[in-house]
Structure formats: structure tokens, C-alpha cells
Amino acid sequence: MQAINGDYTGKDILATSQFTTHDIDILFAEANRIRTKIERGEVLTSLQGQIIANLFYEPSTRTASSFVAAAQRLGGGIIPISDVHYSSVSKGENLPDTVRTLEQYADVIILRHSEQGQAGVAAAAAKKPIINAGDGAGEHPTQALLDLYTILRECGRVHDLTVTMVGDLKYGRTVHSLVRLLAMYGVKINYVAPDSLRMPPQLVYELASRGLQQHETTDLESVLADTDVLYVTRVQKERFKSEKEYLAVKGSYILTPEIMTRASRSMIVMHPLPRVDEIDPGVDSDPRAVYFWQVENGLYLRAALLSLVLGKAGARA
Ligand code: ASP
Numbered sequence: 001m002q003a004i005n006g007d008y009t010g011k012d013i014l015a016t017s018q019f020t021t022h023d024i025d026i027l028f029a030e031a032n033r034i035r036t037k038i039e040r041g042e043v044l045t046s047l048q049g050q051i052i053a054n055l056f057y058e059p060s061t062r063t064a065s066s067f068v069a070a071a072q073r074l075g076g077g078i079i080p081i082s083d084v085h086y087s088s089v090s091k092g093e094n095l096p097d098t099v100r101t102l103e104q105y106a107d108v109i110i111l112r113h114s115e116q117g118q119a120g121v122a123a124a125a126a127k128k129p130i131i132n133a134g135d136g137a138g139e140h141p142t143q144a145l146l147d148l149y150t151i152l153r154e155c156g157r158v159h160d161l162t163v164t165m166v167g168d169l170k171y172g173r174t175v176h177s178l179v180r181l182l183a184m185y186g187v188k189i190n191y192v193a194p195d196s197l198r199m200p201p202q203l204v205y206e207l208a209s210r211g212l213q214q215h216e217t218t219d220l221e222s223v224l225a226d227t228d229v230l231y232v233t234r235v236q237k238e239r240f241k242s243e244k245e246y247l248a249v250k251g252s253y254i255l256t257p258e259i260m261t262r263a264s265r266s267m268i269v270m271h272p273l274p275r276v277d278e279i280d281p282g283v284d285s286d287p288r289a290v291y292f293w294q295v296e297n298g299l300y301l302r303a304a305l306l307s308l309v310l311g312k313a314g315a316r317a
Helices: 021-039 062-073 095-102 118-125 141-155 173-185 201-209 243-249 291-309
Strands: 051-056 077-081 108-113 130-135 162-166 188-192 213-217 229-232 268-270
Touching (some): 021 141, 021 173, 051 062, 051 095, 062 077, 062 108, 062 130, 062 291, 095 108, 095 118, 108 118, 118 130, 130 141, 141 229, 141 268, 141 291, 162 173, 173 201, 201 213
Parallel strands (some): 051 077, 162 229, 229 268
16 A cells, blocks of 8 residues: 555555645645635636546445545546446456456546455556545545544644544444544544444554554543544444344434533534434534534545546646
8 A cells, every 4th residue: 555655646545544644734735725716616627538437336425426526526527336236246247357447447446345455455456546435344534534624624723632433433434544544633532332332452552552542431421521523423234243233232322412512612523424313413503513514525625635646636727
């Protein structure tokens, strides 16, 4: 896996370990540049002549459509394969053959897969860049980058914040990626999960050796008042071996307007979405709920990432 090292051009984006804070600064600057232009109503053309293939082996609403929107906002074309059952995958084609085919048409391939590590398999097979849009319970680097971008925009800084992650920390790939990015910024992390859905011990150990302050508890209220960013996650039903196991932990944490009265006035509530029942819709009107702004930020972040990987960042638009 190649480090970004200040230059995104032609590189696969597979995991958060490829990034330094400098690489992230470059990405966020490009996202801000694109945001300003789109907000001004400018028509952008920097990806004209470029084709993006969206190859999704698992359901997606936000990731898939934000990559489509990002490509189209910048004048690029898109090959959308959102249901692989209608592609040759249903005839038994393997992932390397599928990506070797798509790269004959496209300049970059966005891949979501249900198995951890498959983004790396695709990257080894393809000459064109692969962007990991979620690989099983592994990583979801573009979500983590847009989450970090949201924290920075909403809180004005990342350093010194206390971030509390709640829900399914075992299978949730977004928290696996986000905590690795946050570890570069001197934050304090609380993990709130039922015993069976704790953050993988190996990851906790790895981050502790990098100096990250981490605290694990099953009691949300014990850490709520000191939390700056509350990152709520869905219990990942599709990763459980049985319905019974899922039902035993479903609904373990439900954020309600009543619980919000005990949180700091400046705390923000984030969620990668989709939500099932872990945030009561009554919280949506609370100004601290930023999950739909998070969705919007995903558009600018992914537009910036496409521009950088395709060598078109800062291009005249
Ligand atoms: N949309 C996010 C993901 O693909 C979060 C979730 O599904 O719960 O990982």
C-alpha cells in the first residue's frame, strides 16, 4: 500500500494508514476550494473526459450516490454498477477479472465489498487506481476523511477534543478508520459498546502504542458531559452470524432528546448513516445534530479525492 506522501496522483486509496496530517490538509484544502465554487453556482469541468466506475458489491446510498454526484459536478462520466447481481459477477466472474475489465473503460474504480481485504485484492489486479468504499468490517477511509472534515468544520479544530464512539465498534468499519485518523491529532477517545461489540482489542493496542488516550465503558452517561463529538453507529446486522445474536444487542444505545439534555451545549452528534433506531428522530431538530451536514461534506470530500487521484486538483474549472 503506497503512502500518499503529498502526491495523490494515480494512487490507490485503500486505508487510512496511507495518510499523514499533511496529506489530509491537501485534501481538505481541495474540498474547500470545490465547495466554494459549487456554492457560488459555478459549473465545474475539471473531470471532463474522465470516467469513474462505481463497483458496489454491498448496498449503499450515500457513498455510491456521492461519488456519482461528485463525478458529475466536476463534469466527469460514471459507470454505475450498484447491483452486481445484474453484472457478470452473477455468472461467476471473480473480482480481479471484473476490475481488469472496468479499467479498460474507466480512469478510477470505486469499490465496495462485503469482505475485508478485497479492496487490496482489486488494487493488486488493476493498473488504474482503486478507491476503497468500504471492505466488510475492515476500513472505510473516505467516510473517515469526511467525518474528520466535518469535525474540523463544526468544532474549528481536532486537537484536544474528546470523541466518544458509541454502538457497534466491533464490526463498524467507519469507526475503525476514523479512530486511526484521530490518533494523529492528540484527541481523547471514549468507546461505549456492549461487551460483545467492543473495539477490536488489537486495534486498541495498536493505537495505545501510538500514544492515543482511550477509555472503554458500557455506560454512555458516564462520559457524555465531557464529550465534544458523539459519534453514533448502527449495529451492523449484516455481519452477525445469527439473527438471535443481533437481536441480543440491537437497541443497546438509543440517543434521545432527554439524554441530549445532559450533554454539553457545544457537543456535536455525528452518524455515518443509515440509522436504524440508535438516534431518536426527535434529536434531528437539535442544532447539535450534524449528521446531514456530514452527508453534504461527503460530496466535497469525495470530489476533492477524485480530483487529486486523477491529477486534476486545482484545475481550471
Ligand atoms: N454507511 C456506513 C458503512 O457503509 C455505515 C453503516 O452502514 O452503518 O459502513
